[in-house]
Amino acid sequence: MAEHLLVSIGKARFSDPDRHLIPFVNDIEQDKFLNDIENTPHAFVLACLMDRQIKAERAWSIPYRIKDIVGSFNIDDLASVSLEEYKNIFNRNILHRFNDIMAEVFYSAVQDIKVKYNGDASLIWSNNPSSAKVVYEFLQFKGSGKKIATMAANILARQFKIPFSDYYSIDISPDVHILRVMRRTGLVDSNADLDSIIYKARELNPEFPGIIDFSCWETGRTWCRPNNPNCNECIIRDDCKKVIF
CATH class of the missing domain: 1.10.150 (DNA polymerase; domain 1)
Known part of the structure; x- marks a missing residue:
């Protein structure tokens, strides 16, 4: 099966050696x-x-x-x-x-x-840890969970360029944007739940499932909106089944 465009975009961004300012708050x-x-x-x-x-x-x-x-x-x-x-x-x-x-x-x-x-x-996250260790450490904080822990590890690896010994345990962290994009692209069924999204991401890129996280989120927030999606300008328009429901 050909590599999905979401994976290709994620890999290209991950391979960029430069660290850019992350606009968490847009201030x-x-x-x-x-x-x-x-x-x-x-x-x-x-x-x-x-x-x-x-x-x-x-x-x-x-x-x-x-x-x-x-x-x-x-x-x-x-x-x-x-x-x-x-x-x-x-x-x-x-x-x-x-x-x-x-x-x-x-x-x-x-x-x-x-x-x-x-x-x-x-x-x-110091000393080149395994992805599992970083996710585990975040899970120990009160109020944390798998979504927060994998999100944190993903940002550290992808955007802060923190070196890990592996990336297997960094899953996608599904939210409403990611869920919508994964369904509309036809990567999962229209009634797929969060666990299905996580396992599909593991299938798409087993060595780093969360590599598609930001591309999915960005697509959902910028182009693949709940109403009136802007398919013509979407970065994954050439690899999307456009399942609108």
């Missing part, structure tokens, strides 16, 4: 802060954990907003803030849809980073 100052994994790697980890059931830009802005409110993003300073104060900060500033729950997630992650990783979150 230059905030994006530079989140991209600075050399100096504030915990900002990336905490943002990943916030990315639940709200718009991605809002979730990824939370660490920066916490930095402004607390007046520091030093891990020791963050760890000195009590759980009750984090709950007050989240609720007072309406940082999330689930403010009490996510305040607990934020607080717990800060404590884990300080204690388990000696304040240095980059130890999660």
Whole structure:
């Protein structure tokens, strides 16, 4: 079977040796802060954990907003803030849809980073780890799950160019955009569930299933919209069955 265009695009982007600024929030100052994994790697980890059931830009802005409110993003300073104060900060500033729950997630992650990783979150992905190890480490954080853990590992590998010893355990992290694209391209049935999406991605590129993640997401968000999809300008128009349902 010929390689699907989503895989080809993903491989081309992955092979690009240059690291580009990732527009997590589409605000230059905030994006530079989140991209600075050399100096504030915990900002990336905490943002990943916030990315639940709200718009991605809002979730990824939370660490920066916490930095402004607390007046520091030093891990020791963050760890000195009590759980009750984090709950007050989240609720007072309406940082999330689930403010009490996510305040607990934020607080717990800060404590884990300080204690388990000696304040240095980059130890999660240092020394050429296996993809399974990185996914496992993210799964240990309160409030995490397979989707967040694989998303984090995928971003580290694909966009931050962090070297891993393998990429087998980095699955696709399905959301509404990816689900829609996979169905409309005909790669899966129109009633396919999330597990089916994950296993199809493994079939398409077993050595790195998540390599199609960003291309799928970008396609769904930019061209393959729920209504009035822009098929003529879509980057995968030549390899899509256009199953509109």
